[in-house]
Amino acid sequence: MTQVAEKNRDRISRRQVDKFAERRAQLADAALVTLAELGYARTSLREIAQNSEFSHGVLHYYFRDKADLIMACVRQYNAYCVTRYDQIVATSQSADELKRDFAAGLAKTLREDTAMHRLWYDLRTQSLFEQSFQADVAEIDKSLERMIWRIVSQFAELAGSPPAVSAEVAYAIFDGLFQQGLLKHLSGDTGAASELQAHAELLMGKLVVG
Amino acid sequence: MTQVAEKNRDRISRRQVDKFAERRAQLADAALVTLAELGYARTSLREIAQNSEFSHGVLHYYFRDKADLIMACVRQYNAYCVTRYDQIVATSQSADELKRDFAAGLAKTLREDTAMHRLWYDLRTQSLFEQSFQADVAEIDKSLERMIWRIVSQFAELAGSPPAVSAEVAYAIFDGLFQQGLLKHLSGDTGAASELQAHAELLMGKLVVG
DNA sequence: GAGTTTCTTGGACGATTGTCAAGATTTTTC
DNA sequence: GAAAAATCTTGACAATCGTCCAAGAAACTC
Structure with missing residues (x-):
């Protein structure tokens, strides 16, 4: 040949x-x-x-x-969400701006991509029962954790103090917040998104020592 | 008659x-x-x-x-879990003791009631799709939130400072922590429970001002 | 443009599902 | 202890499921 x-x-x-x-x-x-x-x-x-x-x-x-x-x-x-906040991280000039933009981004995607988020939680929960899903779900979860950590560590840097929690804990916290927001949003609570926004802003401030 | x-x-x-x-x-x-x-x-x-x-x-x-x-x-x-920590709340003499016992209780139930917890997350996620589940799931979620709040507010009282977050946020945080722990525990991570214990202890301290 | 490969269709299959009903069995009533 | 009511078993039903397959349509090769 x-x-x-x-x-x-x-x-x-x-x-x-x-x-x-x-x-x-x-x-x-x-x-x-x-x-x-x-x-x-x-x-x-x-x-x-x-x-x-x-x-x-x-x-x-x-x-x-x-x-x-x-x-x-x-x-x-995975492709839908992992780079969602990278723009915010890259362009933010101050800790306050980053915090505000991140919280606003969370609220926005809760409102606009509601169905996709509930699918993610569904599939992640299925991985608790079906071993064949575990590896892929764990990998995505890890990439989401890294996404959150990029935000938190950049926020800490802009704020001038080190983060008060590990990447795992930071992700667990924001994930818990978001899931509660999703539950409320889907049950008809029209204020759920803005509540999430306020909560995220509040907590981001507490995640750095100070 | x-x-x-x-x-x-x-x-x-x-x-x-x-x-x-x-x-x-x-x-x-x-x-x-x-x-x-x-x-x-x-x-x-x-x-x-x-x-x-x-x-x-x-x-x-x-x-x-x-x-x-x-x-x-x-x-x-609902009956299985809602009163799980009431004994701890009632008998704890100090903030440190309450914090330790609560974190240990979380780790214990993660290890011992694994299947039941994953069922709860499964059914709660189903309520995102099936409207007929929403009311009951929301009620249970609220009762879990109250359970967490009893612990956090009692801890704050024993510590002598008010809580730094609302009941909703406190529940969202511990729920997120627990869910991450469950994911890791069920994927074979034998250290997941003790990690959850450490994380819960760390965070409880941060949930009161001061 | 004939021949070959790739892609797509729609139907058929066996298994399983939720639901239901007729009859057997047990418990209760008087 | 017989009649009545309740509880329970069993088998059947229509629907739907994932899977597979034979045949047609389309794309590609030479």
């Missing part, structure tokens, strides 16, 4: 892989919408297909089984 | 009601075990019946439908 032919085959193969991966992402995206609407327990492959432009059979062409699809969704979800 | 006959009928009726309620509680208890093992999404009525001494048909004699059974389980769960 000539070098040219080999290169050519590689290019083609790569193109096929890309197309395959692209369609997988499309289907995972469509699945995310349905999952976020119905939750893990009530979502079937047929329902996912019906809410997309594909048939239910095609799902098994791109995914080994249901668990494979769900895990792809979980990974896809 | 004589007064005696009326009284008699009432007594009988009450006995029947009690028996009915008692068996409902038995069945809900059995259902709790299976639910805690498999999670909401994977638990069927037949599976629940199989793990009990009854047949699957009897479930529909005591419960209108599956949702009715699940809600009875949620309510039953």
Whole structure:
């Protein structure tokens, strides 16, 4: 086989892989919408297909089984949120500004991405029962922890004092706050988002020694 | 109808009601075990019946439908945990003792009641999707919040300084800590419980001003 | 443009689900 | 202890589930 032919085959193969991966992402995206609407327990492959432009059979062409699809969704979800506050961290000039912008960002995504957040909590809880989800969920949780830690440590630096808690504790705190906010928001409490905003601002101040 | 006959009928009726309620509680208890093992999404009525001494048909004699059974389980769960720390609150002589005992209690129940806790998080998350669960879940969540608040406010009193956060925020924080601990504990991290203990002790100190 | 591969469809399958009802069994009533 | 009421078992039902497959449509190769 000539070098040219080999290169050519590689290019083609790569193109096929890309197309395959692209369609997988499309289907995972469509699945995310349905999952976020119905939750893990009530979502079937047929329902996912019906809410997309594909048939239910095609799902098994791109995914080994249901668990494979769900895990792809979980990974896809990661992209939605992990870099959400990086802009804020990079451009903030003062501790106060960072604190305000972060709290406002939390409230905004609680209001706008409600369904996606509840899906995350759903899938994370499923990982407590299904061992096959654990690794991927743990990895995403860790990346969320790092995201929070970037904010907290940058805040501490701008404030001129070291953080008073570890990355794990900081994440656990804001995650707990957010989840409570989500529960209230979804039960019809229209003030839940602004309460979350106030609470986050308050707590961020307490997470650095002073 | 004589007064005696009326009284008699009432007594009988009450006995029947009690028996009915008692068996409902038995069945809900059995259902709790299976639910805690498999999670909401994977638990069927037949599976629940199989793990009990009854047949699957009897479930529909005591419960209108599956949702009715699940809600009875949620309510039953409430009794397990709401008064868990009241003894500690009542007998603690100093802020340090209360803090230590509370943190130790958290770690203990994380280790010993693992499955029941993950069921609670599962059902609470389901309430984000199923409106019919929302009222009961919110009520239990509120009672857990009050439980945490009894501890925090008693700690603040013993420490001689007012709490630095509201009841909602205090609960959100400890709930977030506990959930992270549960995730780690169930993924095989044998140090999760003692880490939770240390984190809870650390944070309790920070939740009062001064 | 024929031949080959890749992609997609829609139906069929066996298993499982929640629900229900008819009948057997037990408990209660008088 | 017979009649009545309650409790419980068993089997059946329609629906839905994940999975698989044969055949058609589309894309690609030479």
